[in-house]
């Protein structure tokens with residue numbers, strides 16, 4: 375099964391993807407995580423992406439599409455499908471993804487749209503902390519680690535993303551409204567869109583999603 379997680383920054387796409395991954399054998403592909411890894415390793419791509427990512431702008435379509443196409447074609451036969459998180463973000467990327475999935479003969483099953491409101495987004499993103507070592511995501515109030523500043527999973531150090539400050543969050547939100555919101559209609563026209571209330575508890579969303587997959591027979595067929 376192939377699924378896209380759509381929604382504004384901080385809607386909880388990464389958090390939900392992590393929970394779904396524990397309940398299925400789907401691979402989680404987050405373009406944000408991949409780009410941050412490239413930046414950390416100071417690859418050519420990471421250097422090219424850094425200014426875009428840290429200022430809340432979109433990285434050019436051509437670069438991200440190439441990253442995704444490479445991962446899908448190299449892992450496509452081994453996983454039970456993909457959860458695309460943060461991709462596509464433009465109509466061009468959505469069209470590219472259709473082509474990539476046609477290439478592996480595994481079409482898209484759902485575009486899940488996580489709606490959320492700006493006050494919730496700002497509260498979530500300004501309190502988000504990420505493990506430097508394993509990438510696990512926490513929130514200082516909603517999902518705190520057992521020991522402040524330390525990852526429960528691997529004892530790694532927790533840090534705040536450079537783009538998680540109020541000014542850049544507002545910029546990311548503008549970029550989202552201008553570039554990404556239009557692709558919601560693109561998937562609605564294709565009958566693939568399902569809406570989820572991103573302001574709900576992540577575990578409740580997971581249950582809702584598993585019921586949807588089950589009712590549509592997706593859990594047994596993939």
Ligand code: AP5
Pocket residue numbers: 381382383384385386387388389390405406407409426427428430431432433434435438459460461462463467498499501502503511512513514516517537546572573574575576577
């Ligand atoms: P990316 O990393 O994708 O950032 P984003 O879309 O802004 O999304 P976030 O990761 O900020 O939020 P999320 O929805 O995953 O929320 P999370 O689960 O962490 O992209 C970063 C940048 O990379 C972009 O700005 C761009 O420059 C570039 N980029 C990436 N993809 C690109 C593309 N395709 N094309 C071009 N450029 C691209 O949750 C947030 C916080 O809330 C956490 O602390 C979490 O613990 C908490 N939380 C989550 N869910 C809940 C809940 N239900 N209840 C309570 N707390 C919750």
